[in-house]
Amino acid sequence: xxxxxxxxxxxxxxxxxxxxxxxxxxxxxxxxxxxxxxxxxxxxxxxxxxxxxxxxxxxxxxxxxxxxxxxxxxxxxxxxxxxxxxxxxxxxxxxxxxxxxxxxxxxxxxxxxxxxxxxxxxxxxxxxxxxxxxxxxxxxxxxxxxxxxxxxxxxxxxxxxxxxxxxxxxxxxxxxxxxxxxxxxxxxxxxxxxxxxxxxxxxxxxxxxxxxxxxxxxxxxxxxxxxxxxxxxxxxxxxxxxxxxxxxxxxxxxxxxxxxxxxxxxxxxxxxxxxxxxxxxxxxxxxxxxxxxxxxxxxxxxxxxxxxxxxxxxxxxxxxxxxxxxxxxxxxxxxxxxxxxxxxxxxxxxxxxxxxxx
Amino acid sequence: xxxxxxxxxxxxxxxxxxxxxxxxxxxxxxxxxxxxxxxxxxxxxxxxxxxxxxxxxxxxxxxxxxxxxxxxxxxxxxxxxxxxxxxxxxxxxxxxxxxxxxxxxxxxxxxxxxxxxxxxxxxxxxxxxxxxxxxxxxxxxxxxxxxxxxxxxxxxxxxxxxxxxxxxxxxxxxxxxxxxxxxxxxxxxxxxxxxxxxxxxxxxxxxxxxxxxxxxxxxxxxxxxxxxxxxxxxxxxxxxxxxxxxxxxxxxxxxxxx
Numbered sequence: 001x002x003x004x005x006x007x008x009x010x011x012x013x014x015x016x017x018x019x020x021x022x023x024x025x026x027x028x029x030x031x032x033x034x035x036x037x038x039x040x041x042x043x044x045x046x047x048x049x050x051x052x053x054x055x056x057x058x059x060x061x062x063x064x065x066x067x068x069x070x071x072x073x074x075x076x077x078x079x080x081x082x083x084x085x086x087x088x089x090x091x092x093x094x095x096x097x098x099x100x101x102x103x104x105x106x107x108x109x110x111x112x113x114x115x116x117x118x119x120x121x122x123x124x125x126x127x128x129x130x131x132x133x134x135x136x137x138x139x140x141x142x143x144x145x146x147x148x149x150x151x152x153x154x155x156x157x158x159x160x161x162x163x164x165x166x167x168x169x170x171x172x173x174x175x176x177x178x179x180x181x182x183x184x185x186x187x188x189x190x191x192x193x194x195x196x197x198x199x200x201x202x203x204x205x206x207x208x209x210x211x212x213x214x215x216x217x218x219x220x221x222x223x224x225x226x227x228x229x230x231x232x233x234x235x236x237x238x239x240x241x242x243x244x245x246x247x248x249x250x251x252x253x254x255x256x257x258x259x260x261x262x263x264x265x266x267x268x269x270x271x272x273x274x275x276x277x278x279x280x281x282x283x284x285x286x287x288x289x290x291x292x293x294x295x296x297x298x299x300x301x302x303x304x305x306x307x308x309x310x311x312x313x314x315x316x317x318x319x320x321x322x323x324x325x326x327x328x329x330x331x332x333x334x335x336x337x338x339x340x341x342x343x344x345x346x347x348x349x350x351x352x353x354x355x356x357x358x
Numbered sequence: 359x360x361x362x363x364x365x366x367x368x369x370x371x372x373x374x375x376x377x378x379x380x381x382x383x384x385x386x387x388x389x390x391x392x393x394x395x396x397x398x399x400x401x402x403x404x405x406x407x408x409x410x411x412x413x414x415x416x417x418x419x420x421x422x423x424x425x426x427x428x429x430x431x432x433x434x435x436x437x438x439x440x441x442x443x444x445x446x447x448x449x450x451x452x453x454x455x456x457x458x459x460x461x462x463x464x465x466x467x468x469x470x471x472x473x474x475x476x477x478x479x480x481x482x483x484x485x486x487x488x489x490x491x492x493x494x495x496x497x498x499x500x501x502x503x504x505x506x507x508x509x510x511x512x513x514x515x516x517x518x519x520x521x522x523x524x525x526x527x528x529x530x531x532x533x534x535x536x537x538x539x540x541x542x543x544x545x546x547x548x549x550x551x552x553x554x555x556x557x558x559x560x561x562x563x564x565x566x567x568x569x570x571x572x573x574x575x576x577x578x579x580x581x582x583x584x585x586x587x588x589x590x591x592x593x594x595x596x597x598x599x600x601x602x603x604x605x606x607x608x609x610x611x612x613x614x615x616x
Contacts, residue, residue, distance in 0.1 A: 195450065195451060196448070201411070201430075201432045203463050205463050206433075208430075
């Protein structure tokens with residue numbers, strides 16, 4: 001697709017997204033759209049770090065940190081939503097900076113497992129301590145204050161529609177920031193690290209610095225979604241932010257196609273938000289169906305659903321995952337990670353015995 | 359001539375195996391320096407230690423007088439040591455041109471914010487990188503393949519692309535790990551020609567290679583390693599006729615038995 005067509009397609013899509021709630025009467029369907037949009041943004045943040053060579057399982061936890069910070073600041077601190085928003089995002093960024101400084105020193109499983117543990121611990125902390133409301137969570141989080149408009153009108157936050165537009169504004173900011181980042185040399189450094197961290201280092205890209213930067217940025221973005229979710233759902237429970245959500249976020253990304261960092265998550269989140277809703281009648285079977293779907297996608301459509309649109313284009317999930325699990329040490333193609341460095345050097349001296357060398 | 363790189367007492371042990379033991383060597387400026395030896399002699403390990411991907415067990419590596427030991431690999435790259443990896447290590451999923459542009463990472467002069475909002479000067483610098491990347495691609499003869507994906511290139515071209523990426527970092531010292539291994543004769547001649555061209559631009563080169571004709575053709579100075587120890591050093595002719603080198607490559611026992 002040429003650049004011009006991309007712009008046209010993006011504008012049309014945006015107009016549809018803006019106009020959509022006007023044509024939907026049912027609050028339930030608007031609610032679904034809100035969930036889809038929020039999940040899509042969470043999946044976008046997952047893809048950013050995946051492209052930088054880190055499989056991040058902690059997105060749901062930071063989403064929760066954003067939500068709980070908002071709940072605490074508005075309920076216990078008495079602050080308005082609009083004041084709580086930047087503070088909550090800053091709290092999440094700070095937590096990400098501290099934990100990231102420890103976590104991103106390692107790639108591969110050395111990162112995946114600690115980030116998963118983090119995803120387990122955060123909801124446990126929320127559920128255990130009385131300050132955070134224990135397993136009941138925080139209830140009756142106030143709605144954002146009305147925004148005064150010139151002429152005496154106010155934008156009030158009561159209907160599903162109004163929250164839809166609030167989320168749309170936040171999501172738009174995230175998407176624009178992501179697009180700008182991907183185009184900048186930071187985005188290039190991330191991609192280089194994801195494709196081969198050794199080669200990236202040899203062109204003087206510091207894995208630690210760039211991955212930490214990415215970790216802080218995506219954590220802040222996930223927290224921003226949490227801030228919105230706290231005000232939107234008014235009640236938050238620790239269980240919503242657990243590792244299950246982390247796995248779902250990953251699935252939204254993979255289902256849509258990790259080669260498409262913006263549209264892929266939208267497609268993936270749309271499908272995987274609607275399916276569980278449609279399967280509500282048989283709730284216990286829902287994870288089975290979703291799980292089977294993901295396995296089938298990985299086997300038959302490793303580039304995700306969007307991979308169908310543009311034949312053979314790089315960005316297949318299996319390749320990404322394989323590379324990420326190996327710590328991005330190898331080439332993202334056929335050259336295996338073990339061929340480089342230590343392992344080969346160790347194996348060599350033993351290899352040549354018996355060749356008449358003394 | 360002055361030494362651009364010096365190794366003093368360089369040693370690397372992996373558990374009980376000593377991969378490199380007490381190696382002293384000095385690479386002169388704008389030299390082509392060869393490092394040869396049978397498989398497992400420790401050549402790649404030496405390269406890994408120079409480029410700081412592995413930390414020596416003991417010893418020093420002085421690059422232009424400053425010790426690189428203990429520095430992270432990306433910082434050493436910033437000093438001006440670039441490395442061509444043994445196995446075509448490329449950014450396989452981005453175009454040939456973008457591969458080279460990644461190499462300009464340390465040359466950028468704009469902060470995150472300027473690049474982020476795309477200020478005019480940041481965009482101009484970016485455009486400058488594209489132009490320079492194309493020049494480098496032309497230099498190694500890959501100009502017309504700039505929009506290809508590296509995965510689709512033949513082996514010889516992939517190696518040349520790796521060279522182009524390392525050149526983009528503006529190195530003072532270029533480490534080439536087996537640049538011609540696995541190439542057909544035509545590709546090999548092309549690579550040798552490019553290596554000579556690189557030297558003419560004033561870049562010092564270190565070469566690990568098994569192909570002896572190429573080594574003897576190119577190198578001004580050769581160090582021979584065997585089991586991690588330096589067994590000979592000197593010009594091509596001198597090294598060729600050294601009995602210790604012959605023994606290492608062909609085996610002493612063979613002669614005795616015959």
